[in-house]
Amino acid sequence: MSAEPSAQELRDLVAEFEPNKGHVMPALHKVQETYGYISRPAIEAIARQLNTTPALVYGAVSFYSDFRTHPPAQTEIAWCSGPACRLAGGDRIREAMQATLELPLGGESDDHRYGIHVGQCNGTCSEAPQVWLNGQVVGNLTVSKAIEMAREIRGGGE
Numbered sequence: 002m003s004a005e006p007s008a009q010e011l012r013d014l015v016a017e018f019e020p021n022k023g024h025v026m027p028a029l030h031k032v033q034e035t036y037g038y039i040s041r042p043a044i045e046a047i048a049r050q051l052n053t054t055p056a057l058v059y060g061a062v063s064f065y066s067d068f069r070t071h072p073p074a075q076t077e078i079a080w081c082s083g084p085a086c087r088l089a090g091g092d093r094i095r096e097a098m099q100a101t102l103e104l105p106l107g108g109e110s111d112d113h114r115y116g117i118h119v120g121q122c123n124g125t126c127s128e129a130p131q132v133w134l135n136g137q138v139v140g141n142l143t144v145s146k147a148i149e150m151a152r153e154i155r156g157g158g159e
């Protein structure tokens with residue numbers, strides 16, 4: 002979901018978190034899981050709730066590559082950068098998909114229909130190498146399957 006939340010919704014969403022208890026990361030994860038990204042107002046709501054500065058919260062957002070600061074594309078591809086996926090050929094999957102989509106990692110199409118970014122291992126390594134399409138595992142990929150999938154995503158059913 003990528004709807005713009007109101008200030009009140011953001012306050013309610015992070016109301017359970019408390020200052021000085023290491024709650025910055027859990028609060029950020031909750032916002033991203035709910036809205037698909039972490040907006041500037043969300044950073045401010047978390048900072049207020051945790052009695053800290055927006056700069057500190059933003060620092061955590063920018064340090065971890067799995068946090069996003071803008072709404073996800075319609076079809077968001079997360080490429081697993083974990084060790085099992087890379088051992089199983091994940092880098093070749095990434096290269097093939099990027100070449101087909103003509104996107105850098107972290108990029109998205111001009112029409113906002115698709116994007117690709119780095120994801121972290123989520124424990125489903127038995128299906129390595131894999132990507133997630135809008136959060137759904139697409140595993141046991143080969144280079145040819147990855148290219149076919151990227152073509153479909155890029156073509157958008159044309």
Ligand code: FES
Nearest residue numbers: 083085086122126
């Ligand atoms: S390394 Fe990719 S899912 Fe674990």
